[in-house]
Amino acid sequence: MSEPFEIGGEGGDDIRAAEYVLGLMEASERAAIERELTTNTELAEKVRYWEAHFAAFNAQYAEVLPPADLLGRIEGRLFGQAMQSRWYDSLLLWRSIAGATVAAAVFAIGLNVLAPTPEPTDPVPSLVTALETLEGDIEVVALYDPQTTSLRLNVGGSPAAAGQDYELWFIQGESDPVSMGTISVGTGITLAVDAALAANFGEGIALAVSLEPEGGSPVDAPTGPILAIGTVAAI
Known part of the structure; x- marks a missing residue:
């Protein structure tokens, strides 16, 4: 090499x-x-x-198919409890499947996206994730550049239906999700990451996409189904 x-x-x-x-x-x-x-x-x-x-x-990863009841369990945790506890429980589930879901998403999208170990001389590595599709056909690959605090997205699949939007969420640990705005299907989409999120944008944080009413969620959390989710890793 x-x-x-x-x-x-x-x-x-x-x-x-x-x-x-x-x-x-x-x-x-x-x-x-x-x-x-x-x-x-x-x-x-x-x-x-x-x-x-x-x-x-x-070669280090094998394709892993999620259990057939995975979506039902996620939906139950997201919408079967109070707002605060449902995100805590959901994050525990996402952490447990994070390693397998990135590999499965990469296979499904057909891209060779895996994270090599950053060089010791590189203090601010770029970050990448391929979100696992949980529902529908949306496919998302994201690359974060810490030098410009910008997030590049490649969003595939069907556009959101009339009266609806896809919304991107930033999730750190057990904290409540933070909206990064609505997104549409397309390649080479660039989002500016505000200073508050950029300060916490690192390995292990999660990005998720939900289906929301047009213009985005009316509250400070997803109201529709979670369509895709993934944790970021350094390259």
């Missing part, structure tokens, strides 16, 4: 190469980098490194 590169180096080529390999670029950005790859040998080498680096971890 090639020698590892330092993420976030001069020109941001490592981040660009990783985003290209993960499929997080808009069509125009992807076309531009593919043209650049024909002449920029250093960038091409970084792309080959990330492709090999992600693929090497696939």
Whole structure:
């Protein structure tokens, strides 16, 4: 395998190469980098490194199918108790399945997205997650860049129905979820992460997507079903 590169180096080529390999670029950005790859040998080498680096971890994971009653249990915990306790209980469940769900989501989406160990010289690694689809057909891959405090999303699946929106949630430990706004199906979506969330954006936090009324949840918590969820890991 090639020698590892330092993420976030001069020109941001490592981040660009990783985003290209993960499929997080808009069509125009992807076309531009593919043209650049024909002449920029250093960038091409970084792309080959990330492709090999992600693929090497696939062999360590087997596809894991969730139990048939998983969705029912989650729904019961989410909506069968008071607001405060239901998120606590749900997070315990999500922690228990976090390792398997990332691998299953990656397999389902067809992307080689797994997290290599960050280099010791990299104090602020980027973070990635592939959310596991729990209901419907929404597929979400997210890459967080701590240098710009921005979250890049690739959201696949069917658009939300008329009068409804998908809403993204930030979840840390046993705290209540925090809305990051509504999202739509598309590639290369960029969200600015506010300072309060950026200060706590690290390995182990969870991102979730719920189905809400148009404009988002009317309260400070999801009101509709949780469609996808995943924990983030460093790259």
